[in-house]
Amino acid sequence: MTIRATHEIHKRRFSRNLGVGVTLVAFIVLVFGLTIAKVQSGGTIQAYDHTYRPALLPQDD
Amino acid sequence: MSDIRADIDTATVPAEPGFGDYVVLLKPRVMSLVVFTALAGLLVAPVSLHPVEALAAVIFIALGAGASGALNMWWDADIDRVMRRTARRPIPAGRVEPGEALGLGLALSGIAVVMLGLATNLLAAGLLAFTIFFYAVVYSMWLKRSTPQNIVIGGAAGAFPPMIGWAAVTGSVGIEAWLMFALIFMWTPPHFWALALFMKEDYSNARVPMLTVTHGRRVTRAHVLAYTVALVPVAIAAGFTSIGGPVYLAAAVVMNALFLRGAWAIWRRSEAQAEADGYRTEKQVFKLSLYYLFVHFSALMVEAALRATNAYALIGFGG
Structure with missing residues (x-):
């Protein structure tokens, strides 16, 4: 008895795996793009760099 | 084994x-x-x-x-x-x-x-x-x-x-968002009931109380007209808010006049008339309802594009 290499069930399984794979890659790309967009629109990112920097404190007018 | x-x-x-x-x-x-x-x-x-x-x-x-x-x-x-x-x-x-x-x-x-x-x-x-x-x-x-x-x-x-x-x-969430919500909310009943009039689904077997089954087709026709009448002021009102303008208002007036005329025709028809011509009017109104929503939201986006490009100011409209 010969065993057929591909069957309808294999095609459906392949389409499912491919679809899930493409969806996950698209999701990763979207989250990466969102991260870039958020960082770009977040203004200058500064920290205290382990030293006291009065310039970063809110100024009283 | x-x-x-x-x-x-x-x-x-x-x-x-x-x-x-x-x-x-x-x-x-x-x-x-x-x-x-x-x-x-x-x-x-x-x-x-x-x-x-x-x-x-x-x-x-x-x-x-x-x-x-x-x-x-x-x-x-x-x-x-x-x-x-x-x-x-x-x-x-x-x-x-x-x-x-x-x-x-x-x-x-x-x-x-x-x-x-x-x-x-x-x-x-x-x-x-x-x-x-x-x-x-x-x-x-x-x-x-x-x-x-x-x-x-x-x-x-x-x-x-x-x-x-x-x-x-x-x-x-401002008044504009509520009006866009109301536009779809009021549009859904006449859109769906126009469909229900000619798509005779087996709702009674499925025990889903559709208006056409529970109250009859005459009442459904009246409901289509009533909701369309209520829809018109909502659609027009959006034209007078910050998202509206002359393009939207012109589109809304035309589409609402057509939709109202269709709903009126549905209301006036008897079931015998509808069956005789294969629910022609009901099918036309259903098709029109699809265009109705598409045209309204497209017109709103056109207005947004005109504002973004300062087109109204360039032609001296609206100060």
Whole structure:
């Protein structure tokens, strides 16, 4: 008895795996793009760099 | 004993769904309408989002709508099995297990709400969560099988996307967002009941109390007219807010006059007249209702483009 290499069930399984794979890659790309967009629109990112920097404190007018 | 058996009953083999079966669970045609109206809500807002954030917002709003579609198919599998139009959906056809649809719906709901919150703001995420809850629980589980007004109240779920789009950009919900919501909310009943008049579904076998079955077709015709009359001021009012303008108003006046004329014609017809010409008027009004929503939201986006390009100021209109 010969065993057929591909069957309808294999095609459906392949389409499912491919679809899930493409969806996950698209999701990763979207989250990466969102991260870039958020960082770009977040203004200058500064920290205290382990030293006291009065310039970063809110100024009283 | 051999490992290979030829007598396995194929009916007992678990379903092996393709990717397309999962896509069908998300009701892609409904999702396309959601994408369109949510995009309109995003674009007509007075401020703008970064394009990637806007893209993400539309995707996650659509995903949330798809998730509620999967939950609806899970809950309504027994009805879908009975009705001819829905009998070939993945669950009644045996291609997807009910538990899988429930899992997919819940997982995608969570992902869509959390991601929309991260991409935009908590108000938009909260509105999306409420929309999913409203469609899956309030409409599907409760109202659909208990009242002939199911279409009216359930229509609210379909009306939220432009409001969510607006909230994603502005972080608030203004009168413009409410009017876009009201436009879809008031449009849904005449749109659906025009369809129900000529698509004679076997709702009574499925025990779904549709207005055409519970109150008769004469009452349904009156309802189509009544809701269309109530829809007109909502559609026109949007033209006098910050999202409206002459292009929108011209489009709204024409479309509402046509829709009103169609609803009037439906109301005046008897069932015998309708059967004689194969429900010609009802089919025309249903088709017109599809254009109605498309034209209104397109006109709103045209207005947004004209404002963004300062076109009105260039031609000396509106100061």
